[in-house]
Ligand SMILES: CC(C)[C@H](C(=O)O)[C@@H](O)C(=O)O
């Protein structure tokens with residue numbers, strides 16, 4: 001039986017609750033003998049700060065480096081609003097992304113037919129929606145230097161962030177997007193602000209060249225990021241794969257996720273480069289939703305985004321494609337059966353708890 | 366009769382067509398003797414590049430500096446896609462904003478009841494929507510230096526844009542937002558990415574302080590920019606005034622505009638600081654929509670956003686408040702009467718032309 005190393009980082013808020021449902025699935029895999037996942041658990045985010053004074057310890061980083069994949073819950077909450085900038089909960093996630101080299105963030109925005117009415121958009125505009133945002137995750141304004149606040153002689157402060165991209169960074173994320181488009185509907189849309197930003201000019205140039213030289217068979221369109229935000233609201237189904245930078249990806253993927261009415265259902269994968277020697281790539285899987293401190297600890301959270309993230313891990317990190325399909329089918333069946341957490345139950349319906357939904361999914365397997 | 370200096374910069378695409386309808390209104394004002402607008406016209410954008418090799422000439426800039434207000438149509442189009450970065454059509458608009466010191470961009474997103482069905486959102490979510498995005502317009506990543514593409518020794522290129530904000534820049538835009546909130550529903554939402562960006566940290570700090578010291582009576586909430594994008598889609602009516610930086614404002618205001626289903630109807634105002642000596646402020650008014658090259662020259666464009674921008678000029682630059690109300694009422698009446706351009710006509714309805722709608726509005730006056 002193949003054996004894999006899985007690091008679980010439940011984090012804050014509803015993170016631990018939804019991660020508990022993944023652990024049930026891990027147990028199922030071991031029991032059935034399909035694969036063995038050796039799991040370790042560690043702290044990240046506010047809980048790590050409370051315990052160790054940092055958003056993630058070096059020891060936890062070492063474990064993440066050694067793992068075959070990392071499953072991440074969520075971080076942050078009002079409790080840590082006053083924590084110093086370098087120790088804020090998000091710093092743990094950003095360090096993981098940067099040090100594991102997870103440059104490619106895949107964020108599917110899928111509208112589950114059973115939930116189309118939960119969208120704020122008209123049903124016909126989102127029913128059947130299935131797009132992926134490919135977000136660059138280790139560059140841009142998130143990590144560029146200088147990144148500082150200085151006090152001027154006048155007593156005023158000046159804050160600086162630096163948006164920075166190199167040819168290489170754009171090339172590799174473009175390739176991820178084109179590869180994905182090839183196995184989907186063969187269309188890639190590249191979003192930037194070339195009319196205002198130099199990084200947008202370079203982004204546009206490099207994506208155009210990679211397309212011409214390596215993927216001439218994929219349809220490519222360039223769209224200004226502001227217009228992309230508009231078009232997502234107007235008619236999201238025009239898209240297949242959207243490739244964009246770290247900051248635009250942050251906003252556009254949130255808009256896209258919300259369109260689906262299925263926010264509590266959306267998983268994501270953050271992938272590193274393939275190691276030429278081993279063929280392996282570092283990977284972290286996390287739900288698109290946040291830590292939802294308002295409902296944390298109440299057993300109300302929807303575990304499906306976290307479980308879907310585990311399904312993505314099966315697919316991308318462990319080549320357990322059949323099992324990933326099976327798990328996604330199990331989720332769909334449970335939804336069709338009508339068992340739903342509060343966020344997607346609809347008015348007047350008796351909502352199920354986090355554990356109930358997780359148990360039902362395991363049973364379906 | 367009061368006399369004002371108005372610089373008209375119709376620009377490219379549908380700009381000249383929609384500006385022509387404003388000229389009819391200018392004629393009406395002169396004829397009725399309410400106010401006299403001395404208009405001058407000049408080139409900006411692609412047409413300026415074609416004529417003079419730059420997106421706006423120094424002479425046109427001088428006229429803009431001298432005018433009591435500038436009315437701006439739209440710039441850009443595929444024709445100028447290959448023009449060098451510093452001469453691209455948008456450079457004309459950016460130079461106007463920067464050199465006139467137009468730091469405060471007011472972008473109302475209003476859902477006209479008659480058009481609620483044109484929104485991609487469910488009617489109940491947008492009907493009656495009336496929010497304003499207050500976007501910082503002369504700072505941030507749009508103008509920060511360094512802003513360049515350099516070729517490295519390896520042959521790779523590296524592009525840099527610099528996001529930069531000072532205390533002073535944030536203070537003055539915060540005040541604009543709070544003042545506006547005070548005469549509206551008394552709520553301001555400040556959007557940034559303090560969890561990732563140093564400029565977001567400073568933004569948050571300064572807005573909080575201005576609020577505490579000067580506007581404690583206004584309700585203030587802080588929201589992460591990505592979450593704000595989500596919330597705009599989920600439930601836009603939770604907002605009143607949203608204040609945010611140049612780049613987030615660009616995207617969030619486009620998303621907000623598209624929500625309304627009334628994109629061809631939305632005006633905007635870009636205002637400078639009040640001159641302490643004269644009490645005057647520089648101002649530029651422009652529709653939120655772009656140059657729409659696909660329908661340019663066909664008489665199909667909706668002139669209402671441009672006419673609404675003129676109404677904003679009446680209100681903010683010339684204190685002709687009664688006349689601004691009158692003009693907005695005239696627009697509403699024409700809409701209620703059913704006369705509509707193609708973008709808002711609805712399926713199967715006979716659409717009116719640009720000039721027809723403009724004439725009807727003048728008649729209503
Ligand atoms: C938590 C935060 C640092 C993060 C980001 O900005 O990338 C989040 O919004 C996301 O999209 O994963």
Ligand SMILES: CC(C)[C@H](C(=O)O)[C@@H](O)C(=O)O
Nearest residue numbers: 195196226455456458459615
């Ligand atoms: C035309 C372009 C430079 C401009 C911007 O990015 O500010 C436009 O998108 C806008 O929102 O006014």
